[in-house]
Amino acid sequence: MKQQLGKLGLREYISIAILMVGAKATEDTPIHLFSKVQNASWMIPILSAGIFFIPLFLLLKTMTLFQDKDLFSVIQKLLGKYLGFMVCLLIFLISSYAISFDTRSYANIIRTFYFTTTPNLIIYALLMVVCTYGARKGIQHIGSVAYLVIYLSVFSLWFALVLCTQKSTFQAIFPIWGPGKLEILKQSSQKLTLFADFFLFTMLIPFLTSIKQYKKGTWFAFVYVSLQISVAILIYICLFDVGMDGLAYPFHTAIRFISIGSFLPNVEIIFFVTWLMSAFIRFTAFLYLNSLMFGHLFKIKDFEYVIPSLATIYLLIGSIPEAAVNASTEFKALSLNISGPAFAAISIILWLAALLKGEFKREKNRNSM
Amino acid sequence: MKKTGTVCNLLMFLFIVCLLTGCWDKEELEDKAYVIGLGIDHSNHKGQIKVTLLLANPEVGSMQGGGGSTEKPREIITFDANDFIAAKGTANAIISRNISYELLKIIVVSEEYAKGSGFLTTVSDVQKDKEIRLDGHLAVSKENASEFFLKNRPKMETRPHKYFQYMINHGIENGLIPDSTLFRFFNTTYRETELYLAMYVSAEKNKHPKVQREDEYMAGQVNATGELDDTQFMGAAVFRNGVMIGKLNGQETRIVNILDDTTNIKDILIDLPDPFSNKKKQISARILKTKSNKVKMNVKSARLKIDITVPLKIEIMSNPSMVDFAEKKNQHIVKRQIINHLKKVNEKFFKKTQTKLKGVPYPLSMYARRYFGTIQEYKKFNWRKSYVNADIRVHPNIQIIDYGKQTKSLKR
Numbered sequence: 001m002k003q004q005l006g007k008l009g010l011r012e013y014i015s016i017a018i019l020m021v022g023a024k025a026t027e028d029t030p031i032h033l034f035s036k037v038q039n040a041s042w043m044i045p046i047l048s049a050g051i052f053f054i055p056l057f058l059l060l061k062t063m064t065l066f067q068d069k070d071l072f073s074v075i076q077k078l079l080g081k082y083l084g085f086m087v088c089l090l091i092f093l094i095s096s097y098a099i100s101f102d103t104r105s106y107a108n109i110i111r112t113f114y115f116t117t118t119p120n121l122i123i124y125a126l127l128m129v130v131c132t133y134g135a136r137k138g139i140q141h142i143g144s145v146a147y148l149v150i151y152l153s154v155f156s157l158w159f160a161l162v163l164c165t166q167k168s169t170f171q172a173i174f175p176i177w178g179p180g181k182l183e184i185l186k187q188s189s190q191k192l193t194l195f196a197d198f199f200l201f202t203m204l205i206p207f208l209t210s211i212k213q214y215k216k217g218t219w220f221a222f223v224y225v226s227l228q229i230s231v232a233i234l235i236y237i238c239l240f241d242v243g244m245d246g247l248a249y250p251f252h253t254a255i256r257f258i259s260i261g262s263f264l265p266n267v268e269i270i271f272f273v274t275w276l277m278s279a280f281i282r283f284t285a286f287l288y289l290n291s292l293m294f295g296h297l298f299k300i301k302d303f304e305y306v307i308p309s310l311a312t313i314y315l316l317i318g319s320i321p322e323a324a325v326n327a328s329t330e331f332k333a334l335s336l337n338i339s340g341p342a343f344a345a346i347s348i349i350l351w352l353a354a355l356l357k358g359e360f361k362r363e364k365n366r367n368s369m
Numbered sequence: 370m371k372k373t374g375t376v377c378n379l380l381m382f383l384f385i386v387c388l389l390t391g392c393w394d395k396e397e398l399e400d401k402a403y404v405i406g407l408g409i410d411h412s413n414h415k416g417q418i419k420v421t422l423l424l425a426n427p428e429v430g431s432m433q434g435g436g437g438s439t440e441k442p443r444e445i446i447t448f449d450a451n452d453f454i455a456a457k458g459t460a461n462a463i464i465s466r467n468i469s470y471e472l473l474k475i476i477v478v479s480e481e482y483a484k485g486s487g488f489l490t491t492v493s494d495v496q497k498d499k500e501i502r503l504d505g506h507l508a509v510s511k512e513n514a515s516e517f518f519l520k521n522r523p524k525m526e527t528r529p530h531k532y533f534q535y536m537i538n539h540g541i542e543n544g545l546i547p548d549s550t551l552f553r554f555f556n557t558t559y560r561e562t563e564l565y566l567a568m569y570v571s572a573e574k575n576k577h578p579k580v581q582r583e584d585e586y587m588a589g590q591v592n593a594t595g596e597l598d599d600t601q602f603m604g605a606a607v608f609r610n611g612v613m614i615g616k617l618n619g620q621e622t623r624i625v626n627i628l629d630d631t632t633n634i635k636d637i638l639i640d641l642p643d644p645f646s647n648k649k650k651q652i653s654a655r656i657l658k659t660k661s662n663k664v665k666m667n668v669k670s671a672r673l674k675i676d677i678t679v680p681l682k683i684e685i686m687s688n689p690s691m692v693d694f695a696e697k698k699n700q701h702i703v704k705r706q707i708i709n710h711l712k713k714v715n716e717k718f719f720k721k722t723q724t725k726l727k728g729v730p731y732p733l734s735m736y737a738r739r740y741f742g743t744i745q746e747y748k749k750f751n752w753r754k755s756y757v758n759a760d761i762r763v764h765p766n767i768q769i770i771d772y773g774k775q776t777k778s779l780k781r
Contacts, residue, residue, distance in 0.1 A: 178744060242556070
């Protein structure tokens with residue numbers, strides 16, 4: 001690793017976390033939830049957060065043992081050279097898969113609602129070029145830009161949601177349990193992927209001033225984001241009711257529907273611009289994380305140089321699905337079901353490994369000495 | 370060295386300006402023809418529909434203080450097409466500009482076509498189209514939609530988009546037409562529990578209109594003379610599962626609008642029978658609704674029981690019997706009269722929906738949902754069937770906040 005490492009502030013880290021995870025409320029994730037549990041889908045983010053809290057807590061506890069080490073170093077230390085490498089590779093592959101189809105779904109949204117005649121590949125390529133440019137600048141720059149954008153993006157999201165409430169009926173959330181309590185629990189354990197990014201953020205620990213700061217930021221962002229996603233879905237349900245089943249992107253359908261009084265109809269462009277900015281940050285940070293992992297896996301010191309090539313590969317993978325529908329229902333649904341539980345399992349395995357190896361005891365001894 | 374860097378940066382910004390054109394999606398206002406109204410009629414050719422496009426000229430009225438172009442503010446074309454999406458292409462054989470549905474305000478369907486089964490499939494294309502916004506309104510016209518647009522010649526508001534915007538907004542505020550957005554149409558049709566109301570319009574005046582009590586009219590029945598346009602927006606067409614099954618007059622539509630919390634009514638002027646005279650005199654009053662209804666249901670009993678409390682604020686506007694409203698006794702009489710009247714009118718209306726329309730024309734079923742734990746239980750309950758046999762009570766909760774500017778009247 002480089003010697004003069006610029007540090008990432010706490011508020012910058014929180015901004016990145018909120019933009020990356022909170023953005024899930026504004027794409028097609030709410031629809032994936034709604035198709036399974038209908039009007040109870042607003043509970044899923046909160047319940048998933050509750051379930052994901054356990055592995056995340058254990059992971060952070062394990063990470064504290066190795067002050068200022070990132071996730072991959074810890075994995076390789078705990079699981080040995082070969083097994084550790086395999087696990088790291090698995091994490092890298094899963095997140096590569098996720099970023100490919102997430103970016104594709106964003107390109108789809110832009111094409112569906114705003115640039116209807118521009119070829120998808122052009123929009124997609126532009127998105128990737130911007131993200132590559134940002135990621136090449138390094139995590140400090142991403143952090144500062146995220147902090148610049150965060151207020152605007154959070155404010156505009158809540159503003160749009162408040163405008164939505166004018167046209168919505170609260171009764172739509174009843175019957176309160178939707179398809180039944182068991183189904184809700186089953187789905188919320190599967191949809192842990194909502195918070196999978198928090199697992200990947202442990203790669204950023206060396207960039208923060210201390211692990212204490214890191215923990216503080218993580219918990220704050222974790223609670224806020226789960227509330228934000230849940231409230232957003234709740235408001236979509238109140239607005240669209242059962243009609244939500246046929247939609248593809250509820251946030252964008254909603255902002256095309258709302259207006260600010262009767263003088264300002266068609267206000268979606270205001271929300272679109274801020275949404276686009278937060279989307280850039282989201283994928284810039286995601287791309288940077290992925291290249292960080294790649295650099296770690298294959299011992300590349302100046303991993304910044306692989307970012308353009310990685311972005312190109314993701315662009316090619318993301319272009320595989322023919323239509324927007326395939327990307328969303330086939331490819332993305334898979335990553336939505338797999339990556340969360342996989343990351344949760346890895347966190348628990350790491351904690352068990354640390355426990356069995358007696359790392360916790362050694363830490364205690366070191367403290368008492 | 371620093372200078373070169375600044376110049377390079379500036380040049381890069383200049384290059385970025387080129388991107389602002391939007392590449393493939395470059396659009397120019399001059400080159401656009403915006404469809405404001407879309408008419409759908411029955412066609413004589415099998416499997417086709419007759420599409421009418423009302424196009425607004427964006428150049429007219431955009432100039433401040435005159436000096437605008439002398440072009441006509443609108444253009445109307447009618448032709449046969451398979452659906453109204455592909456019709457955009459066909460229309461370009463006639464219209465010189467690029468046709469866009471982005472500012473579509475109103476879809477007008479003829480009553481004849483709305484009663485057929487083809488309507489739902491035709492209008493469903495709205496959801497597939499990327500330009501049409503769901504806040505456009507749906508209207509049913511008495512005559513053919515193509516004739517409606519042709520005959521509609523507003524005298525004062527010649528720009529069609531403004532005309533329809535004002536006409537619809539004020540109609541809804543006065544409660545005479547329902548807030549029939551496309552969004553609501555699809556929501557209601559998906560939900561399958563209640564009826565959808567579309568506004569009823571006509572540009573053809575009845576030859577011999579009957580004089581009726583205030584607002585018991587349909588569009589085309591209001592007897593107005595003078596220098597005016599004959600277009601009228603009044604009443605509602607009732608849809609069940611996307612097929613038109615009946616009509617409501619202006620007064621009934623207003624009852625629905627007052628009952629429905631999801632419609633934004635401002636304040637409504639109505640007539641009430643005067644309790645102090647026996648000569649069928651009427652008091653005019655202004656109704657304000659600031660709070661939501663309270664609905665209680667008993668879903669466990671054999672017959673569904675619904676209790677609706679409607680909180681209303683009322684201002685008395687006229688005093689045909691010249692009574693003194695400063696007296697407590699008279700205030701009580703008026704209040705009781707209004708409560709009884711509203712209760713009677715509302716319950717009569719519910720009876721009509723149960724027997725004739727066999728469904729409720731606003732989302733009342735939403736209130737029933739909270740009594741059920743899961744969707745399966747709610748489906749088993751079968752709202753539609755239960756509603757028809759339900760025992761419905763309306764309790765108006767009246768607050769008279771004003772008796773007019775002057776409480777004492779002239780002595781006769």
